[in-house]
Amino acid sequence: MSNEVEKPSKRISYLFLAIILITLALSTVALYLALTEYDAGSIGSGNSLLLIGGSGFVLSLYMLYQTRRKTMRLGIKEQPVITTILCQKCGFKNVRDFQRGDYVFKEAEPCPKCNEKMSVASIYREVEEKH
Amino acid sequence: MLIPQVNQPLGGGDIIGWILQIAWLLFFVVFMFYGQRIQLYVMIREIEGSLNKLKLFRDEGRKNAIQTIKELGKPETDPTARVDQFIEYFAYPPQSMDPAGIVWKVEHLLDVMDERFKDEVKMMAPAADIAQTRNIELTLEVALDLNYFYKFVRHFYILGKKTLSLYVIMQLQMVLPLLMRMAEAYRSALKAVTFGQPIGDGAGALVAAKLMQGHEKRKIPKDCVVATVPFEGRTAYVVKAEGPGGNVGKPGDAIKQIIEENEGKIANIIMIDAGEKYEGEEPGEVAEGIGAIIGGPGVDQFKIEETTLKYKIPVNAVKIKEDVGDSISTMRKEIFDAVNVAIERIKRVVRERSREGDAIIIAGIGNTIGIGQ
Numbered sequence: 001m002s003n004e005v006e007k008p009s010k011r012i013s014y015l016f017l018a019i020i021l022i023t024l025a026l027s028t029v030a031l032y033l034a035l036t037e038y039d040a041g042s043i044g045s046g047n048s049l050l051l052i053g054g055s056g057f058v059l060s061l062y063m064l065y066q067t068r069r070k071t072m073r074l075g076i077k078e079q080p081v082i083t084t085i086l087c088q089k090c091g092f093k094n095v096r097d098f099q100r101g102d103y104v105f106k107e108a109e110p111c112p113k114c115n116e117k118m119s120v121a122s123i124y125r126e127v128e129e130k131h
Numbered sequence: 132m133l134i135p136q137v138n139q140p141l142g143g144g145d146i147i148g149w150i151l152q153i154a155w156l157l158f159f160v161v162f163m164f165y166g167q168r169i170q171l172y173v174m175i176r177e178i179e180g181s182l183n184k185l186k187l188f189r190d191e192g193r194k195n196a197i198q199t200i201k202e203l204g205k206p207e208t209d210p211t212a213r214v215d216q217f218i219e220y221f222a223y224p225p226q227s228m229d230p231a232g233i234v235w236k237v238e239h240l241l242d243v244m245d246e247r248f249k250d251e252v253k254m255m256a257p258a259a260d261i262a263q264t265r266n267i268e269l270t271l272e273v274a275l276d277l278n279y280f281y282k283f284v285r286h287f288y289i290l291g292k293k294t295l296s297l298y299v300i301m302q303l304q305m306v307l308p309l310l311m312r313m314a315e316a317y318r319s320a321l322k323a324v325t326f327g328q329p330i331g332d333g334a335g336a337l338v339a340a341k342l343m344q345g346h347e348k349r350k351i352p353k354d355c356v357v358a359t360v361p362f363e364g365r366t367a368y369v370v371k372a373e374g375p376g377g378n379v380g381k382p383g384d385a386i387k388q389i390i391e392e393n394e395g396k397i398a399n400i401i402m403i404d405a406g407e408k409y410e411g412e413e414p415g416e417v418a419e420g421i422g423a424i425i426g427g428p429g430v431d432q433f434k435i436e437e438t439t440l441k442y443k444i445p446v447n448a449v450k451i452k453e454d455v456g457d458s459i460s461t462m463r464k465e466i467f468d469a470v471n472v473a474i475e476r477i478k479r480v481v482r483e484r485s486r487e488g489d490a491i492i493i494a495g496i497g498n499t500i501g502i503g504q
Contacts (some may be wrong), residue, residue, distance in 0.1 A: 023156075029151075078322075100326050100503075102327075103503050104501060123462070124461070126464050
């Protein structure tokens, strides 16, 4: 197809990355300073630096995590489609995977028990519900 | 409050303290002036993710259609270019400034579209039989819809990036979860229509197919079949679209013909269709009500309502509930099992709403792909 006007970009801008890294560096420094303040006995200043450093650290790590290139997941799991072939006379049942050409009420092979013609009784998919 | 406290222990000349102060000030200034712009970029990134997904869906739909045509249709030339043209098709809606007669205009448009699609498929897949032709047509329609979803979202994505308008992007971001839900439903429909498996929408057709088993069927316009079945002491005309190819027929025309064949002497009509469920409801729940329960553009509903009004025939409805994803993907077990529940409900409605010896119509509405008769 020749209609690719603009492909959505997956790359992150270098400026944005630089801002995140600078914030991460400053936050690390603030955390280090918080430790030295606690060592010096200044609990109040230590708390302030810990708050600033901690929040900056968490925020920048989160932003860094968000910039990871996400692998494309289609999010749809293939579910098995089951065809049941039934003998109306003796009740013999053959359950197998769906095959192209199957349809409900299609005449199938003769019954191995009573030799009566069997037919496709059901075609459905089984869904596993997420709880 | 925090800044003086940070600054104080480090001393006025401490370079790191100053950097921290400036960083915090910058943080506030940036958010004050560029907050909206940052929000815009975050939204654009979210849309990009969905757009990539839609592109994958679109490519998958196109690839599936080409493969199916090659496998079933045995074309002499490569159908790729023709498929690419097909998925760009559009139907321009009729003018409705003067709404009188709009139904017939819509019907004509749909007939032309149907004929055009069939001709296209015949040209692309000359070796396909009738059922396969219908399935290929459905596969192409799903590919067309997936292409439309992709292009629609891409249009607003590019427009938003060009104009850097928060409001353009915001509108798209707000409807995106619903659009993605629809697109994922169409994507999951691909496998079903390609392989000719029964879909959730066919629940009504399956009810009719079960009722007409073992009875003689005859074709009835357009693309429908009818069987006369003794049912709870009444004579039931059971109608469905002709399967097993992907087909919804024109139940409006079929019901009208049966009523006219019986000179209007029909005691009751019971229509069965798959209907959308609310979140929180279980798929396969059965509900009953009144009215011509039939989806689509409304032409068949209009015809049924016109005819039943003329002869004063009550129309009862039985709905098998499912969500939009289930209605166009392979029929799930719960819906298949619900068919027997629906038959029991029909029996009760027939016993309560008509007398023995009456003639009634039982119409199973929906796409009959993967369901014979």
